[in-house]
Structures are given as C-alpha cells and as structure tokens.
Amino acid sequence: xxxxxxxxxxxxxxxxxxxxxxxxxxxxxxxxxxxxxxxxxxxxxxxxxxxxxxxxxxxxxxxxxxxxxxxxxxxxxxxxxxxxxxxxxxxxxxxxxxxxxxxxxxxxxxxxxxxxxxxxxxxxxxxxxxxxxxxxxxxxxxxxxxxxxxxxxxxxxxxxxxxxxxxxxxxxxxxxxxxxxxxxxxxxxxxxxxxxxxxxxxxxxxxxxxxxxxxxxxxxxxxxxxxxxxxxxxxxxxxxxxxxxxxxxxxxxxxxxxxxxxxxxxxxxxxxxxxxxx
Numbered sequence: 001x002x003x004x005x006x007x008x009x010x011x012x013x014x015x016x017x018x019x020x021x022x023x024x025x026x027x028x029x030x031x032x033x034x035x036x037x038x039x040x041x042x043x044x045x046x047x048x049x050x051x052x053x054x055x056x057x058x059x060x061x062x063x064x065x066x067x068x069x070x071x072x073x074x075x076x077x078x079x080x081x082x083x084x085x086x087x088x089x090x091x092x093x094x095x096x097x098x099x100x101x102x103x104x105x106x107x108x109x110x111x112x113x114x115x116x117x118x119x120x121x122x123x124x125x126x127x128x129x130x131x132x133x134x135x136x137x138x139x140x141x142x143x144x145x146x147x148x149x150x151x152x153x154x155x156x157x158x159x160x161x162x163x164x165x166x167x168x169x170x171x172x173x174x175x176x177x178x179x180x181x182x183x184x185x186x187x188x189x190x191x192x193x194x195x196x197x198x199x200x201x202x203x204x205x206x207x208x209x210x211x212x213x214x215x216x217x218x219x220x221x222x223x224x225x226x227x228x229x230x231x232x233x234x235x236x237x238x239x240x241x242x243x244x245x246x247x248x249x250x251x252x253x254x255x256x257x258x259x260x261x262x263x264x265x266x267x268x269x270x271x272x273x274x275x276x277x278x
Contacts, residue, residue, distance in 0.1 A: 005020065005021055007273075011051075026070045028216060039210055041190045042194040042211040056142070057086055060082045084142045085143045088147055099170075100123055111130050114134055116133040116134070124173065128176050131143070141184055144188050149200075174200065174201060211262065
C-alpha cells in the first residue's frame with residue numbers, strides 16, 4: 001500500500017508516525033552535524049525548510065524510533081541527547097504583540113516547558129539565561145530558528161520603520177548565540193532571504209552559509225533520482241490517468257517543476273510541495 005503524501009505537513013514526527021512518505025535527506029543532516037556548529041540556509045518558500053528544522057529537532061532529541069530505515073539510523077550516536085531550543089518566527093505572534101514582547105513570551109514558554117524559571121529582565125539576557133539553563137543539565141543546547149527573517153520580510157513595502165526596528169531587535173537577539181559558544185552544540189537558522197553579515201548577523205559573524213554550498217545544494221527539494229525512486233506508484237498512476245507514457249510524464253514534470261539549482265554546477269531539484277500537489 002502506497003504511503004500518503006505529506007501535503008502541508010511540516011512535522012517530522014507526525015509524518016513518520018502517521019505513515020506519510022518521507023524523502024530521506026538525513027545524510028545531509030549528518031554531514032552538517034559533523035562539519036561545524038553555526039549554519040545558515042536560505043531557500044524559497046514551500047521548499048522544506050520547516051521539515052528540515054523539525055527533523056533536526058528529533059535527531060538531537062534522540063528520537064531513534066523515528067529514523068528506523070533511514071540513512072542516518074546506524075550512523076548517529078543515539079546515546080547522546082541534547083536539549084533543543086526551537087523558535088519559528090512565523091508562529092510567535094510578532095504582528096500583534098510586537099517582536100520584542102513576542103520573543104520574551106516565547107522564551108518564557110520554552111523555559112516553562114523545560115521546567116526553568118527565567119529571572120533576567122532584558123531580551124538578550126533572558127535568551128542567554130535560557131540557553132545556559134538548558135545546557136546546565138549536562139548536554140550542550142541545540143538552537144534551531146525557522147523563518148529567522150519573517151519579522152523583517154513581513155513589513156517590507158508596508159512599514160519600513162518597523163522593519164528596521166525589528167532588524168535591530170533580531171541583531172541583538174542573534175548576537176547572544178556567539179556569546180554562548182561554549183554552551184551550544186549546534187545552531188541552525190533558516191529563512192527565505194539572505195541578509196548581509198554586516199546587518200542582521202553582524203554580531204554572529206561565524207555563521208557558515210550553506211545557501212549556495214555545493215555539498216548541500218540538493219539538501220532541500222527532490223533530485224531526479226529521488227523523484228523516480230520515491231514516487232513510482234504516483235508516477236504510474238498519473239501517467240495512466242493522463243494517458244501518457246511514464247517517460248512522457250516525467251519529461252512534463254521536469255518542464256513544470258524542475259530547474260532549481262542552488263550552486264552553479266549542482267544537480268537541479270524539483271520544488272517538493274509542487275510535486276506533492278501534482
């Protein structure tokens with residue numbers, strides 16, 4: 001029986017536990033985890049950034065049962081677990097609360113879920129206290145940030161003053177990560193845009209930018225091989241419904257949904273949401 005397609009799903013645990021199809025990208029997460037500490041990745045919307053963040057969350061939390069049968073299953077050290085501090089900027093309500101208040105509230109909620117009470121008053125000091133409190137239990141903290149740029153992107157073209165204000169708040173927030181180096185196991189930030197290191201990341205100038213890195217170019221999106229090996233039933237079904245030979249269907253799919261290349265010499269990839277919708 002063919003697995004269900006993960007249309008609109010961004011939670012790795014839900015995808016695996018509920019029997020949805022997952023295209024295995026875990027070898028890239030292993031490469032990332034063994035080659036540094038601070039990473040940034042920009043990709044267009046609907047390209048799998050959130051599911052990547054969710055997968056990293058489960059990986060560092062030691063959720064071994066979710067990775068059975070995947071590439072990384074027998075390569076990861078499952079005896080080591082790390083506390084994960086995960087923030088999605090599209091989900092914290094910065095439009096209604098204001099960015100600073102929304103971040104303070106989010107840190108409070110994360111602290112509560114970890115059984116911690118924050119005593120510091122300022123945003124940066126609270127963030128530092130939370131990272132330290134989570135790491136104090138014996139394992140370094142993993143920080144995952146999804147849609148890091150949403151509080152800026154949201155106001156571009158509508159309220160430039162607010163966008164600039166939020167940029168300064170984010171700069172203050174992200175600078176804490178460099179100050180907490182000894183407490184951190186991994187930092188991974190993702191979003192749709194790439195801001196200059198002299199701007200939002202001026203205080204976090206040790207980020208490795210994977211956006212156009214040749215080793216990570218196929219990390220998000222489907223390669224031709226992944227498309228054909230993971231969706232044989234769907235390809236056969238669509239070809240029959242459209243009265244096309246499978247090779248003809250694959251060529252039309254390539255024309256419509258392929259062509260994204262995230263490094264000059266890299267293999268092109270398909271937009272995953274578009275393919276699943278088709």
